[in-house]
Amino acid sequence: MLPGLLQQARKHGVLCRVPRLTAAIRGFASAQSEMTVRDALNSALDEELARDDKVYILGEEVGEYQGAYKITRGLLQKYGADRVKDTPITEAGFTGIAVGSAFAGLKPVCEFMTWNFAMQAIDQIINSAAKTLYMSAGKISCPIVFRGPNGAAAGVAAQHSQCFAAWYSSVPGLKVLAPYDSEDARGLLKAAIRDPDPVVFLENEIMYGQAFPVNAQVLDKDFTLPIGKAKVMREGKHVTLVSFSKMVGYCLKAADHLSKEGVHCEVINLRTIKPLDKATLLASIKKTHKMVTVEEGWPQCGVGSEISALMQELAFDELDAPVLRVTGAEVPMPYAANLEAAALPQVDDIIKAVKKVLG
Amino acid sequence: MQTMLKQHSGFRAAQPGRQVVKVRAVAAPLKTATSAPAKAPLVTPEVAKDLYYDMVLGREFEEMCAQMYYRGKMFGFVHLYSGQEAVSSGVIRLLRPDDHVVSTYRDHVHALSKGVSAREVMAELFGKKTGCCRGQGGSMHMFSAKHNVLGGYAFIGEGIPVGLGAAFQSKYRRDVLGEETSDSVTCSFFGDGTCNVGQFYESLNMAALYKLPHIFVVENNLWAIGMSHLRATSRTSGDETPYIYKKGPAFGMPGVLVDGMDVLKVRQVAQEAVERARRGEGPTLIEAETYRFRGHSLADPDELRSKEEKARYQARDPIPQLKKYMLEHGLATEAEIKALEDKVAEVVEDSVKFADESPKPERGQLLENVFADPRGFGISEDGRYRYQQPGFSSGTAIVS
Numbered sequence: 001m002l003p004g005l006l007q008q009a010r011k012h013g014v015l016c017r018v019p020r021l022t023a024a025i026r027g028f029a030s031a032q033s034e035m036t037v038r039d040a041l042n043s044a045l046d047e048e049l050a051r052d053d054k055v056y057i058l059g060e061e062v063g064e065y066q067g068a069y070k071i072t073r074g075l076l077q078k079y080g081a082d083r084v085k086d087t088p089i090t091e092a093g094f095t096g097i098a099v100g101s102a103f104a105g106l107k108p109v110c111e112f113m114t115w116n117f118a119m120q121a122i123d124q125i126i127n128s129a130a131k132t133l134y135m136s137a138g139k140i141s142c143p144i145v146f147r148g149p150n151g152a153a154a155g156v157a158a159q160h161s162q163c164f165a166a167w168y169s170s171v172p173g174l175k176v177l178a179p180y181d182s183e184d185a186r187g188l189l190k191a192a193i194r195d196p197d198p199v200v201f202l203e204n205e206i207m208y209g210q211a212f213p214v215n216a217q218v219l220d221k222d223f224t225l226p227i228g229k230a231k232v233m234r235e236g237k238h239v240t241l242v243s244f245s246k247m248v249g250y251c252l253k254a255a256d257h258l259s260k261e262g263v264h265c266e267v268i269n270l271r272t273i274k275p276l277d278k279a280t281l282l283a284s285i286k287k288t289h290k291m292v293t294v295e296e297g298w299p300q301c302g303v304g305s306e307i308s309a310l311m312q313e314l315a316f317d318e319l320d321a322p323v324l325r326v327t328g329a330e331v332p333m334p335y336a337a338n339l340e341a342a343a344l345p346q347v348d349d350i351i352k353a354v355k356k357v358l359g
Numbered sequence: 360m361q362t363m364l365k366q367h368s369g370f371r372a373a374q375p376g377r378q379v380v381k382v383r384a385v386a387a388p389l390k391t392a393t394s395a396p397a398k399a400p401l402v403t404p405e406v407a408k409d410l411y412y413d414m415v416l417g418r419e420f421e422e423m424c425a426q427m428y429y430r431g432k433m434f435g436f437v438h439l440y441s442g443q444e445a446v447s448s449g450v451i452r453l454l455r456p457d458d459h460v461v462s463t464y465r466d467h468v469h470a471l472s473k474g475v476s477a478r479e480v481m482a483e484l485f486g487k488k489t490g491c492c493r494g495q496g497g498s499m500h501m502f503s504a505k506h507n508v509l510g511g512y513a514f515i516g517e518g519i520p521v522g523l524g525a526a527f528q529s530k531y532r533r534d535v536l537g538e539e540t541s542d543s544v545t546c547s548f549f550g551d552g553t554c555n556v557g558q559f560y561e562s563l564n565m566a567a568l569y570k571l572p573h574i575f576v577v578e579n580n581l582w583a584i585g586m587s588h589l590r591a592t593s594r595t596s597g598d599e600t601p602y603i604y605k606k607g608p609a610f611g612m613p614g615v616l617v618d619g620m621d622v623l624k625v626r627q628v629a630q631e632a633v634e635r636a637r638r639g640e641g642p643t644l645i646e647a648e649t650y651r652f653r654g655h656s657l658a659d660p661d662e663l664r665s666k667e668e669k670a671r672y673q674a675r676d677p678i679p680q681l682k683k684y685m686l687e688h689g690l691a692t693e694a695e696i697k698a699l700e701d702k703v704a705e706v707v708e709d710s711v712k713f714a715d716e717s718p719k720p721e722r723g724q725l726l727e728n729v730f731a732d733p734r735g736f737g738i739s740e741d742g743r744y745r746y747q748q749p750g751f752s753s754g755t756a757i758v759s
Contacts, residue, residue, distance in 0.1 A: 009528055018399045024705075052537070053535060056531070056535070076441040082531065082534050082535045086565060086566070088561075088565065088568065090561040090564065090565060091564055092520065092557060092558045092561055093523070093558060093561025093564070093565050094520075094561075094565065095520070096517065096519070096520020096521050096523065096524060096558065096562070097520050097521075097524040097527050097565060099520070099524055099526060100509065100520060100521035100522060100523060100524015100525045100526075100527070100528075101524035101525065101528045101531070102459075102524070102525045103509050103521065103524065103525065104509070104524065104525040104528035104529075105528060106527075106528050106531060110473060123514055123517050123558075124517060124520060124521075127512070127513070127514060127517060128510075128512070128517060128521055132502070132510065133728055133729065133730070134495055134728050134729055135492060135494075135495055135496040135497075135502060135510070136492050136496060136500075136501075136502030136503075136504070136510075136728075137491075137494075137495045137496070137728050138493075138494045138727065138728035138731075139388035139492075139502060139504040140502050140504050140506075140509065140510075141504070141731040143731070154561060156420040171438065172729050173729050173730065175730075175735050195731055195732060196730075196731035196732050197730045197731050197735055198563050226735065227735070228735070228737045228738050228744075229738065230733055233547070271581060272737075273736060274737075275736055275737020275738070275745075276737060277737065277738050278737065278738060278739055278740050278741065279738045279740060279741065282740050314740055354637075
């Protein structure tokens, strides 16, 4: 199957970046100790499809193409076209179908090729999925997962690079998750599929090919992570770095670099954007008294804005400095590679912010 | 299919100067009264009485809503269905309890026809906690899990894909979960204005592609607020007026035009469509020509529709039409009809009394039913889940 896939990849061209696919294959081959985020998501979907026959997947290219980013690779062959459905390019239509089927008792996993395209379906996500349990006073629930890659990739320009974490996390009725590594990907996706509420699952295309160590517990078919709990990736006492998705990796790199200079950062991986884990954030601020938030999205009304507001409301006396936000530049994403790099937070930006907050 | 495509009577002539095509009533005698007897009735007495009761209930309920609105008992956006009862009764009364109905904001009567009690709908409109959605939905968002009413959507067009989803579920149960008897259908109701919304076209495509047991019911009342259908919708090449039903075959499903002021014709057409869907033959698009006697909503001054047009449609009121039919065919006596009308009056009065006397929702209800899993509200500062905090759901609107 894998050589055949490579052939298909070459035939279909752009979306299937062959070097990454090769890396994925390598990652897959040594699945005992390392697993790519792609395989983590794939295995989570596989296990949940096997566990509950009300779970099904729909979206563009999820079936015969094996997934635009190969997240659903092999699932059509295993579960058939009734459970892994290729849709036409009709976001509002297929999202509505998924939502309606969830109202009627099924458990859809609705894939958006990227979260940018979900803007064509945002009416169904918010007005139908998020609000119906409330409008029906608890009678009609929506156990759906909306998933897909979010945020910037590489050189895909303004209409393919937006981060939607802030928008969706402001809506009551939605749960918003953002995995960073393979453990997050498996545990959060399985939890999302088993959750009775609509979940917005924000993946990241750059992270798909990255491999992370996984242990037997993570590989267990009933492994889930709790929704609403952040993870302290690295402990430290001088400053708290709060982030989600790809930026967690950048924070860890910045923390590594800074530790050589004697500055020890506590790195928090939010995992859930909504609801935010206030307890973990507060416990950390009480330790370090300084915080820097890091996100790819735009500054105004971003995730960092919310965290900053919360920290000054709930822990004003604990703060030795204002909460600083490292965000993407307030521009639509430019195409030129150097401008794109300048529009997104880099490890150096995080280091600079930490030094600023330390005074 | 041939029969369905020809089922076509009663033409709108909304613009002056156009030729008015005579309306064919439900069962016009073929010759004068002295000649051959009228044709055999299309329905049994039970069905006729059920349809009559349902239409009168719809009418009286909506008229009562108007009264209550102007007395301040009801508020916000209220869109009444008066005049269109033949479509709701004609289609919904032949559905089963496990069939689904999806509608737009003009949904009170769809909910009533499907079986939601008048008490619950009225209480919902009054914003009381005994309403079908405990006062949390309102006029435009009628939901009932028991009667499979999936809303109630304010954005026209957004309900149709949801309806397709319920139909998808029915097919999935049979094809994947192995429930061989799963053949429930879904009917989505929407208007002429919706037929220019993108989601309508996406839905036609997908319903045909996936062969979903779904019936598209267009209640073409010629007006979308103040926008005439003739000004808003382009015409198929060669046609003088726009026809929505013709869009069905363009996507691979039958399109049927029916006189939506004639409940028995609507029922006949709906029956064929529902049976097709149950047999697994896929969706149907029904365009019912109908008219709303009142404005778009109770806030609409309704100044753009001409008096002549309104009078023309008032003359085709579906309720007296059915009454006449029942009497002529011996399906009901005057006394029986009066009894039905009295029953409706009683039910509607009772629903108002019930709604009036019902309590408003408590403050604490504000935060209920946002999530099926209340842990969705997150973990609070002290590490416990917020919903576990004492007094959580008695919070005020300022919750951080």
